[in-house]
Amino acid sequence: MIQYKLIYFDVRGLGEVSRQLFHLTGTPFEDIRIPRNDEKLWKEFKKSTPFGQLPVLKIKDSISETEIEIPQSSAIGRYLAKKFGYSGQTPEEEAMVDAVIDQFKDFLVSQKQLTLAIRSKKSEDEIKRIIDDVVNPAKKIYFEALIKLLEKSLSGYLIGDNLTWADLQIADNLTTLKGFGLFVSSEEPILSAFHQKIMNIPELRSYLDSRPLTML
Numbered sequence: 001m002i003q004y005k006l007i008y009f010d011v012r013g014l015g016e017v018s019r020q021l022f023h024l025t026g027t028p029f030e031d032i033r034i035p036r037n038d039e040k041l042w043k044e045f046k047k048s049t050p051f052g053q054l055p056v057l058k059i060k061d062s063i064s065e066t067e068i069e070i071p072q073s074s075a076i077g078r079y080l081a082k083k084f085g086y087s088g089q090t091p092e093e094e095a096m097v098d099a100v101i102d103q104f105k106d107f108l109v110s111q112k113q114l115t116l117a118i119r120s121k122k123s124e125d126e127i128k129r130i131i132d133d134v135v136n137p138a139k140k141i142y143f144e145a146l147i148k149l150l151e152k153s154l155s156g157y158l159i160g161d162n163l164t165w166a167d168l169q170i171a172d173n174l175t176t177l178k179g180f181g182l183f184v185s186s187e188e189p190i191l192s193a194f195h196q197k198i199m200n201i202p203e204l205r206s207y208l209d210s211r212p213l214t215m216l
């Protein structure tokens with residue numbers, strides 16, 4: 001018997017795609033959420049994590065009595081997607097799924113400047129500057145890459161004929177951008193149709209509906 005514990009902060013962020021994979025597949029897991037604002041608790045807990053950051057996935061096999069901890073959100077997402085059948089159907093699809101995740105991570109470097117500025121209560125002018133000079137140029141490159149894939153897609157998914165964890169990750173990030181006012185459905189019809197398709201997956205819908213729009 002395998003027991004999963006996913007540890008992340010009490011926000012959507014980098015832990016969300018893994019939570020979604022558990023909900024999608026109906027796999028029981030412990031969803032441990034560290035309060036984002038409890039700095040004292042986090043400072044203590046941080047010491048016990050493999051790389052000093054979250055998310056972390058703990059996997060306990062009660063038969064062999066082994067326990068492992070996996071850090072890094074993409075490693076966790078990829079591991080769960082492989083286990084549950086959402087990592088791509090062939091090695092080539094798997095490579096493209098990884099490429100989409102890498103593209104998302106590249107974009108995240110810019111988005112992170114915005115989230116840090118909001119969290120540290122920077123001035124409106126500074127936040128606008130980050131959006132104009134950093135996030136919007138990176139978003140243009142990111143959206144163009146996604147749109148290219150979707151224009152070629154016959155299934156409506158980013159890669160191949162089936163849902164992969166790359167679809168979940170990108171749709172989740174679109175939700176975040178929507179929360180920031182940086183993804184406006186009427187301006188992005190192709191991405192908007194994709195976002196709706198993923199948001200309406202029957203096995204995930206009630207979970208997704210329960211989640212906040214903002215990732216902070």
Ligand SMILES: N[C@@H](CCC(=O)N[C@@H](CS)C(=O)NCC(=O)O)C(=O)O
Binds near residue numbers: 013071073
């Ligand atoms: N590359 C890592 C980044 C992880 C990361 O930045 N985690 C943040 C939360 S989103 C964190 O643990 N922040 C607290 C800290 O660094 O002390 C991943 O993808 O998991």
